[in-house]
Amino acid sequence: MLIPTLNLIGPGRLGRTLARLWQDKGLVRIGAVAGRDAGRCSSACQFIGGGTPIVEGPLPAAELWLIATPDDAIAGIATRLAADAALRPGDIAFHCSGALASAVLAPLQTSGAHTASIHPLKSFASPDTAITSFDGTFCACEGEPEALQRLAPLFDAIGARRFAVASEHKLRYHAAAVLACNHLVALMEAALRCMEGAGVNRDTAWSALQPLVAGTLTNVDRNGTRAALTGPVARGDKQTIRDEIDATTDLDPDLGEAYRVLSLVALGLAPPENGLTRADISGSSKGSESFERRSNDSDPFER
Structure with missing residues (x-):
């Protein structure tokens, strides 16, 4: 041949x-x-x-x-x-x-x-x-x-x-791959920076977070995303969500915005009976004001 x-x-x-x-x-x-x-x-x-x-x-x-x-x-x-x-x-x-x-x-x-x-x-x-x-x-x-x-x-x-x-x-397909791979790396960096902001050194932070990440991926694999969701959005802890958006925004407005947006995505997986709404998540004072201010000040054609 x-x-x-x-x-x-x-x-x-x-x-x-x-x-x-x-x-x-x-x-x-x-x-x-x-x-x-x-x-x-x-x-x-x-x-x-x-x-x-x-x-x-x-x-x-x-x-x-x-x-x-x-x-x-x-x-x-x-x-x-x-x-x-x-x-x-x-x-x-x-x-x-x-x-x-x-x-x-x-x-x-x-x-x-x-x-x-x-x-x-x-x-x-x-x-x-x-x-x-x-x-x-x-x-x-x-x-x-x-x-x-x-x-x-x-x-x-x-x-x-x-x-x-x-x-x-193809763009939707590739966006899925980017979110699952490249943005997962960015999300881990965001989590590590929040840990450092809490006074935990990076090595200890990753040693503590890595089993949590691995366990979460296992739960998604076994049970799907809806059943794997835990935390304040799943529980409907409105005040905790708002306070943590504010806390991460104080550390870095980009981290606060990431927390807010991902909470909105998580809301689509949360049980409706917990009573949480989009307004509950978007209404955090520091997170929404910081995002609005940065959006108004930035050039939409500049990356």
Whole structure:
């Protein structure tokens, strides 16, 4: 059986992880490993165990093209590859962005190439760890049937658990992943800062909070979010909620606003008989006034 050649554009953590997994199983032959930094391209080739680092110049022919760059660069790269007529009829181009659909690769379809996006729901903070723990990773797939059919065996062979997501819902899908992963990290930072504000050092704070976090995730896994909800919103402790919004706002207005907004989300899970309303949560003086003041003072187009 002919082993396809894979060109990797973007020598980052995700791209080098997937290329290494496929290389180790003999599923692909690595062609170009392209990027803007020669050192990173060479490092990626060493990690993968194959490939030719390329910073400038045309890329060699390949049956598979993985564009593993930051999201903002994908469209430009697709346009450039199309202008260079780099892809041939029947070639497969795909990216692994969670937020973007395969339509961002549309310029490549003019040459007869097929496009898709496959997003692994996994943190690739360490490629060394990712290559040993990828098995069982859920991967969201969308795109042209011809591309997905060709890519499916590659992902199945490294233990992916594929599922479909509609292209028009990629942003909602990715927002879910961001909330569950990236924003969980931010939430843990918020909790640690509140602990420090209470005079507990960070190491002790995390040692105390980590079992609570792990136990909560276990409860969600076993019983679902509604049954797992505990605390002042679940109990309807109106005054405690208001006081803690004020206390966290005194520490940092962003922490107070996070507490308030998450309490409103939690309200949707709370038993209605506890009598708590949105007004009870939004009515905290310091939290609402601080948020209103910062909203009025800020430029809505400035991030």
